[in-house]
Amino acid sequence: MxxxxxxxxxxxxxxxxxxxxxxxxxxxxxxxxxxxxxxxxxxxxxxxxxxxxxxxxxxxxxxxxxxxxxxxxxxxxxHAKTAWWPTDPGARAHVVEWLSVSVNEIQHGPADARLVKKFNYPLRYDDAVTASMRTLAIIDRHLTHHAWLAGNRPTLADCAAYPYLALAPEGGISLDAYPALRQWLARVEALPGYISVDA
Ligand SMILES: N[C@@H](CCC(=O)N[C@@H](CS)C(=O)NCC(=O)O)C(=O)O
CATH class of the missing domain: 3.40.30.10 (Glutaredoxin)
Incomplete structure (x- = not known):
């Protein structure tokens, strides 16, 4: 096949x-x-x-x-990767929460800031920075008490959220003030099979 x-x-x-x-x-x-x-x-x-x-x-x-x-x-x-996409209704809904966050709060924050800085997109940079501050603070707080975004192991939630959070500095958004988020980035990067955006 x-x-x-x-x-x-x-x-x-x-x-x-x-x-x-x-x-x-x-x-x-x-x-x-x-x-x-x-x-x-x-x-x-x-x-x-x-x-x-x-x-x-x-x-x-x-x-x-x-x-x-x-x-x-x-x-x-x-591919029946149920560890990444749990079948339990509550666990699955928690993954979907983060799929939504990745296309809303993360997109309109760090991802939009990167579009402006790296690709000269005609978006309002100040709005993207303001949105990023709120989004990063909320995610950092969540990750202070959780190793992974949804549940107690990596899921699609982490795969959807990781790219634009890891790439935030390319949009001029520093991650220095978000230690729990940075530790989570390192946890994702330590997963077997991990590839960077350039791979
Ligand atoms: N919601 C879509 C968004 C896809 C999207 O924004 N793609 C961008 C690249 S990251 C694109 O193809 N842009 C081309 C354009 O806007 O002309 C997804 O998550 O796949």
């Missing part, structure tokens, strides 16, 4: 969420890089895969999935 095709862009934190989980969980992907600078995500062919004209996209035979959170869930379900 051939590996699913993963339409990727190397510096994208959303793509990195999926590459990271696949590496940690030992799931093979056929990675194809999409040249966003050249507008390859705006071609009719790519738009047919993802009407939002964004990476990542996963194509597994007839199944096409856009959105990094949806791809994480699909891969975990398909």
């Amino acid at each position: 051939s590996s699913p095709v993963f339409y990727n862009c190397p510096p994208s934190g959303n793509c990195y969420k999926v590459r990271l989980f696949a590496a940690l969980a030992g799931i093979p992907l056929d990675i194809r890089n999409v040249d966003l600078a050249a507008g390859s995500h705006k071609t009719p062919e790519f738009t047919a895969l993802n009407p939002w004209q964004q990476v990542p996209v996963l194509q597994d035979g007839e199944i096409v999935i856009w959105d990094s959170q949806a791809i994480l869930v699909y891969l975990a379900e398909k």
